[in-house]
Amino acid sequence: MILVQDQLKDQSEVRIDIEDRGYQFGDGVYEVVRIYNGQYFGMDEHLERLERSAKEIHMTLPYPIELLKTRLEKLAEANDINDGHVYLQITRGVAERTHQFPAEPTPFLVAYARKSPRPExxxxxxxxxxxxxxxxxxxxxxxxxxxxxxxxxxxxxxxxxxxxxxxxxxxxxxxxxxxxxxxxxxxxxxxxxxxxxxxxxxxxxxxxxxxxxxxxxxxxxxxxxxxxxxxxxxxxxxxxxxxxxxxxxxxxxxxxxxxxxxxxxxxxxxxxxxxxxxxxxxx
Incomplete structure (x- = not known):
């Protein structure tokens, strides 16, 4: 399962538009959060930094941080992650390919969870x-x-x-x-x-x-x-x-x-x- 916007979905159901600004310009921000023993490490700090990064590129997060935190916790549970990480990215969304920001951007959020061992x-x-x-x-x-x-x-x-x-x-x-x-x-x-x-x-x-x-x-x-x-x-x-x-x-x-x-x-x-x-x- 992956997180798309604020909903968990099967990965096979998800398609990324070719005019998403993340794909065409790298116009977006991301975070990687570690999971140990089924628990997120530094989740609050990662999400605060995500919000800061978004603000620095004049983008607003599509959802409140508390909602994101809840959804990410459900994402880890849905994928039965004990030791691993979650990758989360937010782009400025789909728009006609012009360098300037779209007049009415619709930020697009995707996150996935993966099992990964510690680099012992x-x-x-x-x-x-x-x-x-x-x-x-x-x-x-x-x-x-x-x-x-x-x-x-x-x-x-x-x-x-x-x-x-x-x-x-x-x-x-x-x-x-x-x-x-x-x-x-x-x-x-x-x-x-x-x-x-x-x-x-x-x-x-x-x-x-x-x-x-x-x-x-x-x-x-x-x-x-x-x-x-x-x-x-x-x-x-x-x-x-x-x-x-x-x-x-x-x-x-x-x-x-x-x-x-x-x-x-x-x-x-x-x-x-x-x-x-x-x-x-x-x-």
Whole structure:
């Protein structure tokens, strides 16, 4: 079952119009929400960010957030999702293909749920990454459907037999990964790019910063350059699907000792405690 507007429907019954602006312009916004133990993780924060993204592109959500929350919960139940995720997108709707907004837009909502395991091997063993130029637009804080720059970055990593591309702007500043936020650890302190228009303020990123504070680790939301990235004691990425994952090699160069570090392990343990709380709420 999938969610279309505010109704659950069989996927075979659904058709997308070729003049939907999401299909023709990428004119829309989206969210991905993780489900652990049958419970949504950070649902409120994801939906609040969805609403913000919509406002930033001058679009109004077609339904109140509380109704969306209820429908998404039913969607997960209908698909019997215990561990997985939900993808939700809202476009400006169907209209004749002109660049300007339609006079009377009708936003179109679609969401689906999928079972997906946690990336336990990558979290345990660490991943490899490459660096590449950040060619994306200047509003990366909006979770829009325009992801071609991210797609090209991810494919470049895949072609290099790595897991992630870490983006670097023309001023040599590291921003984030193609689908993740990036952190470096130096002399016991964490550095990560400020949550401005150059990065997406990830929901998992917010949790990571909270967990670091709980662990007594100093966090600086401050820019750092490529050399500082390469010289870091630890490098960590985070996202809804990758959770908290260590990076053990960048551009073929070993990060730190070449194995997941102590801070990464600490954050992972604390993240698992947050997940365990969902189970206790469920019971």
């Amino acid at each position: 091997n990558k979290m345990r063993e660490g991943i490899t990454a490459i660096t590449t130029e950040d060619i994306r637009w200047l509003r990366c804080d909006i979770k829009s459907l325009n992801l071609l720059g991210n797609v090209l970055g991810k494919q470049k990593a895949m072609d290099a037999k790595c897991d992630e591309s870490i983006f670097i702007r023309s001023n040599d500043i590291v921003t984030e990964g193609s689908s993740t936020n990036v952190y470096i650890l130096k002399d016991g302190e964490i550095f990560t790019h400020p949550a401005n228009n150059f990065i997406l303020n990830g929901i998992t990123r917010r949790v990571v910063l909270e967990l670091a504070e709980e662990a007594g680790i100093t966090v600086h939301e401050k820019t750092f350059n490529k050399q500082e990235l390469m010289d870091a004691d630890e490098v960590i990425i985070s996202s809804t699907t990758m959770e908290v994952t260590p990076v053990i090699s960048i551009d073929g160069k070993q990060v730190g000792t070449g194995v997941p570090g102590k801070v990464a392990r600490t954050l992972q343990e604390k993240f698992n405690e947050r997940i365990d709380k969902l189970q206790s709420v469920k019971n």
